[in-house]
Amino acid sequence: MVAVARGPVPLTARSLSTAATFPLRSRVERVNRNDDLDAPGTPDPELAMLTAVQAKRLRALAAPYVEGGHHSPLHNLAHLCRRVPEDRWPALVESHFANLRQASRGGESAAELLAGVYARLLPVDSFNAELAGALSYARVVADGLVFAYALDGPTAVRILTDVDVNRAGLEELGQAAFANLMGVPVEHEEVAIEGRALLHSVYGDSPFVASKALFLSELAQQVTGEPLPKAGALVVVPTRHLLAYHPIVDGSVADAINDLAAYALGAYEDGPGALSPRVYWWHQGGLQSLTVIDHATRTFSLQPPPELLGLMKGLVRLDQAGRLASRATAKAPDIGALTHSTAESIARLAQDPAGLSGAFATAVQLCQAHCAPDPRVAHIDTWDAWATATQLGSALFTGARPQQCRLGEDLVAQLPAIEAEPPADARAWLDAFYLSVICRQHDRADRLCRTPLEVLRQDDSVDEYVLHWIDTLQTYWSKRPMDDVVQKLLATMKTSAPDVITRAPKDFVDLIDYQPAALFHRLITREHDLFAEALHRSLEHHGSYWGDSAAPRSQVALGPLAMASLAYDHGFPIDPHQPHLPAYLLNRERIEELPG
Incomplete structure (x- = not known):
């Protein structure tokens, strides 16, 4: 299998066995057990893919590009930096913000917007007050996930503002975003877990692959020829380049929920393009988080709602x-x-x-x-x-x-x-x-x-x-x-x-x-x-x-x-x-x- 160019290794039997070694808790938790946050090798509390020292340097490099002191999420940039020597970081940071400036210019015609728009899932923590104010149409679709429209440009992806939406028309934009998203090419692989749970791995080069989770039943129809069952599916979207799901049809759901949780956490922390470490229940067209995060202890737990818990119990029996x-x-x-x-x-x-x-x-x-x-x-x-x-x-x-x-x-x-x-x-x-x-x-x-x-x-x-x-x-x-x-x-x-x-x-x-x-x-x-x-x-x-x-x-x-x-x-x-x-x-x- 060819690895995804801009993302982590997709879900396969081999990658899952590796991911399953991760405990269901954030790597940030390990910071809490170390009193010396400035010690070499200590993970940064916010950018856990870097040490605290590295994160401090990255923030210093990014500071001149952040206009007016406005907050700019650095998670994706941090994932890119950790993969290259530190002497290449200044050029990488400059290129990153140049692409952002190019993408943010706007001014496209309505026809250009409709041709390049995609429905997009974004992490909640990528939104600040200023950005949220310019995107009143955007909405939180599940814990940790925001839905918005994005324009795929030559060098970067731009999130559309209310001005863009009004120029193209909300209904027209929605129809085009769905059609363009479902046309994004993907790879699909079935992964059997110890002969019981069957997981579906969907991945590709596009940064919109994980956003297909918004329309998971249509995606399942595309890649398998069958829609999702009435009970829905468990799904993870750890990075923007991949998702994995398990149709809820039999007792193997009890195995799948833990396997997906372990895989999602590992892929999310490895990045780049980190989206969410959570496990979600796709049901009747919506997403519901099953992962509960205790921010005080930085630990994760799985807590299905009573409806899903009863369904799982019935299927297992x-x-x-x-x-x-x-x-x-x-x-x-x-x-x-x-x-x-x-x-x-x-x-x-x-x-x-x-x-x-x-x-x-x-x-x-x-x-x-x-x-x-x-x-x-x-x-x-x-x-x-x-x-x-x-x-x-x-x-x-x-x-x-x-x-x-x-x-x-x-x-x-x-x-x-x-x-x-x-x-x-x-x-x-x-x-x-x-x-x-x-x-x-x-x-x-x-x-x-x-x-x-x-x-x-x-x-x-x-x-x-x-x-x-x-x-x-x-x-x-x-x-x-x-x-x-x-x-x-x-x-x-x-x-x-x-x-x-x-x-x-x-x-x-x-x-x-x-x-x-x-x-x-x-x-x-x-x-x-x-x-x-x-x-x-x-x-x-x-x-x-x-x-x-x-x-x-x-x-x-x-x-x-x-x-x-x-x-x-x-x-x-x-x-x-x-x-x-x-x-x-x-x-x-x-x-x-x-x-x-």
Whole structure:
């Protein structure tokens, strides 16, 4: 890769591993630990890329060029100076201010302004009172960042004043600035971080590259062919020549936020063209800083707002359970290894009952993974896996007597006595209920429906519609009045609307999570034809969401299978030869008695 001529090394796997060695704190903090600020080698408090002695000399060299004692930001000049011998500094300073004078002359025609204008992100500390007074149109778009218009001249870039804006017209200038900015050529590279977080690095020679973060979704469409997801993206703009972002689509966001923070700080401090060391959340067209800077201690911390924190928590939980279609769930697991892992996790429960939740999650993966080579559940080993998952699921929420769990003819695990201590895990409850319905374990489903909803409501990783859906199922299964069931189903529908959900990705909700509720609607209204249409559609959605993924959950549409099993038992005509719908579970031909 060719390094950017006027900026630091762009984000790559190699550069990130280097940047990640930086602590999430400004290098200025190290000045605070040294009482002698004039000692050789001590970083300057304001220009940390130079020593205090060097910064003093630079300020002296710049002083004759600053008219009337007005403040002129020296950060970019300091970055340039630190890269050359000090005997070249006088010429470099003279050239720098000559370019600034040339760029500030103005007087361009409206046509010239429109041809060369760009939307521009600038650091807040580059504005003084005089400059801000001449740019009343400019606005702070996020902590540390100001939006303004800039004219790209032959030797320097000039920030447009209100006089310039009035000459060209604010609306016309805005349209031209957007078009010119999006036409700036960039390089793009995808960087995988330890096989989990996928970061996008965008860089180039232009000093306007980082300003594309203002229109990040359009940029993502340009460089990847896909817009950003509804949840947005994490983005950093450490220098004017580069930005890096991570689309928020799965649990890898927890890794990405720290990786981006470390990279941004390193690139910002290395310069030149330093813009911001912060991590931002691009969401619904705006930028919000996640980085909080304690100026007293010169330390940085990451503090996502509650909305983003809840979203991240939901994505991590979904990802850990293998429910999301992502790079992490693209490969098929080794069934043999997964079988032994399930048996071992059951064997450990006698000493560590707290491991039941993990054992159940592994068993669910195993039973679905078996359906890749055995999609109809024709083989006894596949049934054993489904039976074991059903046993563990009910034990997790309702307790269990000692019983055997078969994982094949030669492998039997002993489930010890388990006390009923239901966890606050709403999606695990749904899995356990679906399995009990599919495997026709009505007694287990009865016990599951007595799980207190107050316990499941403590799960803060799920959207409200998930809890309403559980309430609907518990009400229906407990044979309460149908009017109550309908009201709770309506609440499920209302709270699963795209503008309400905050924890789960929209495509996951639409194509996977909501489908059982849609089928249940046709089930309780006894509309056979409409149920068949809805079932066909839900299976198509399942296939569309998972694509060619070999993940265990891609093999079986668990919720639709449970609703189809209920419908089959109520006499609905169900075509058993459909994808993601094991025929011998649906028609009960493989169902056997379970212990416990």
